[in-house]
Amino acid sequence: MRARQRTIAGLLALSVMLAPAGAPAQDYPSRPIRVLTSVGPGGTGDLFIRSLGEELHRRLGQPLIVEPRPGGGFLIAGRACAEASPDGYAICMLTGETLSYNRFLYRQLPYDPDRDFAPITNLFFNTQALVVNADLKVRSVDDLVALAKAKPKSLSYVAPSLPHQLFLEGLNRERGIDLVRVPFRGGAEATAGILSDATPIAFFGLANFMSYLREGSMTGLLVDGAARSPLFPAIPTLAEFGYRGALTRVYFGLLGPAAMPRPMIERLRSTIAAIVDDATFREQQLISRALEPIADRPEEFAQFLKADRELARRVVELSGEQPR
DSSP states (O other), X not given: OHHHHXXXXXXXXXXXXXXXXXXXXXTOOSSOEEEEESSOTTSHHHXXXXXXXXXXXXXXXXXXXXXXXXXXXXXXXXXXHHHSOSSSXXXXXXXXXXIIIHHHHOSOOSSOTTTSEEEEEEEEEEOEEEEEEGGGOOOSHHHHHHHHHHSTTXXXXXXXXXXXXXXXXXXXXXXXXXXXXXXOOOHHHHHHHHHHTSSXXXXXXXXXTHHHHHHTSEXXXXXXXXXXXXXXXXXXXXXXXXXXSOOOOOEEEEEEETTOOHHHHHHHHHHHHHHHHSHHHIIIIIGGGTEEEOOOOHHHHHHHHHHXXXXXXXXXXXXXXXXX
16 A cells, blocks of 8 residues: 555656746636835826726736835835745836845845845836926026026925936036935925925926926936837936936836746736737826836846946946945
């Protein structure tokens, strides 16, 4: 009897060893997938992942359950993702703060950006725009510089991202002006500050400003994309302005815990790519929200992260920020 049991056990083990590599993804997903996000409800990333989840539900038959983990300098979401089960039913939507910048801004991290995550796809770039209150009567960066010289120490700005702060502080040094940076306390408050003229200059997400740019209460001076936004083609890019400084883009990437099976990664990525390639979804959920579609392959996303981390290192070094 025992010999027979050993034989059966051996045959079962052999059958597992000989199972095709794609077997784990054959009926994946068979239950809802949790997506841990580093942003709170209602923001650009949250709205997008919920729209994407609806399409994934239609195509894969299982819902995407969004679990926001904001706060803590984007460390909370990074840790939650690193510690999640790598079974394909917990994935993560993370930003450059978690994936690139925090390793240079904190002495200790509760996760390892290089080893704890499995890239699935970079979803999109979030176009950032330099805008001003239209009452300033400036139409270009040169106009803004001239106004700053005429009214020293009277103009302030908000810019939550280090590379965009570097651009404006570099403008101060190179043009001999004194734009004053004030703390960023969220998109809604910053937008109100522009409109009230309390803080009339800002450099952050274009999606926050679109209605005001269209109605004329704000003026766009620059965008940080590789090309002009199709929504506001009259606004030039940083590169067109001549800026060659260190710049990282704002992006939202989809990743899994490090040991997530490759067949599941491929199934998710290929389905997402098909959704992003759909003209209606692309226009309504990305282009119209000033988001630049990507949906690249895992290997391409991994290479992007490698380059982004090196750029982040340079940005932090140039900014003078010290790890805390």
